[in-house]
Amino acid sequence: MTSRARLLRSLSGAGFALALVGGSVLLGACGPRQAATSGMPSTPSSSTVRSATPATTTAAASPRPSTMQSASRASARATTTPTRSSGSAARVPVVAAYIPFSTQRKAETASYAKRHYGVASWHLRPSMVVLHFTETTTMSSARNTFAQDVPNTGELPGTCAHFIVDQDGRVYAIVPVTVLCRHTIGLNDKAIGIEMVQSTSGNSAHWADQQILARRAQITSVLRLVHQLQAQWGIPTSRVIGHAMANDDPAFHDLRGWHNDHSDWQAADVMEVRRRLAAM
Incomplete structure (x- = not known):
């Protein structure tokens, strides 16, 4: 030899x-090599949605937030759900980082829906998208807030959204889009909630919206995510609104007479989002 x-x-x-x-x-x-996948995460099959550590879906992504590292690595994954039409826009990778959503939290959600919308169900068939910003500086702090099932405005379940888009453009799915979340009074029974990491830092909501619109990595991911959701659920661009627009939306209804007091995503800034969506 x-x-x-x-x-x-x-x-x-x-x-x-x-x-x-x-x-x-x-x-x-x-x-073993981990292949990066892109698209919308499918709904977990188990009755309880487990908390997951965000798994990087591209080789060049930066390290995960340190506060997320203690969660189960095995359950974090990026998956793809077929859509009706992928369009010409590039697809954005979506990291599964689901918060706990136990049988108890689902029951609380159904009771909340009964009180406010007249239907005792935690299931969601979305027909619109509501844009938010987190009023935090990190993705992990926003996710941790949503993971805590504590009363908000005196009622359970705790608040949550379906996605968080970090400032570096990474997209995290924290609740399946087929599960109702408390993110927008009067529209929770029909809306997907998308949170973007951004704080007003003592400035106006319009200022914060503009920071996101000018942050290329973040707004590009937001637009691609919304585009994918539109294709999957047949949501027209006119049904993409901001939290600040919710009270005046024609679909708004709340049996308890509640209204939103948030100012994130002003109408003028949402019009710019819609313009960019139409150009995709």
């Missing part, structure tokens, strides 16, 4: 993948 052959056999046995390219040996540690 030549010295070259002995070297190759020795390295292979040590757990390295070998390849000969142009007469040179290329080395790489052997082990």
Whole structure:
């Protein structure tokens, strides 16, 4: 056996993948490779949605937030749900980072829906999208808030949204879109909620909206996410609204007479989002 052959056999046995390219040996540690996938995450099959550590879906993504690292790595994944039409826009990877949504929280959600919308169900068939910003500076702090099932305005369940889009453009699914979330009074029974990481920092909501619109990575992911949801659920661009627009929406209804007091995503800024969506 030549010295070259002995070297190759020795390295292979040590757990390295070998390849000969142009007469040179290329080395790489052997082990499973995680392929990046893109699209909308499917609804978890178990009755309880488990908390998950966000799993990076592209090789170049930055490290995960440290506060998320203690959750189960095995349950974090990016998956794809077929849509009616993918269109010409590039698809955005969606990281599954589901918050706990137990049987108890689903029952609380159904009771809330009965009180406010007249239908005792935690199921959602979305027909519109409501845009929000988190009023936090990190994705993990927003997710942790939604994960806590504590009363809001004196009622359970706790608030939540379906997606969080971080400032670096990473998109996290935290509740399946077929589950009703408390994110917009009067529209929770028909709306998908998308949160964008942004704080007003003492400025106006319009200022915060503009920061997001000017942040290329974040707004590009938001537009692609909304575009995918529109294709999946047949949602027209006219049914993409901001939280600040909710009280005046024709579909608004609340049996308890509640109204929203939030100012995130002003109408003028939503018109710019719609313009960019129409151009995709």
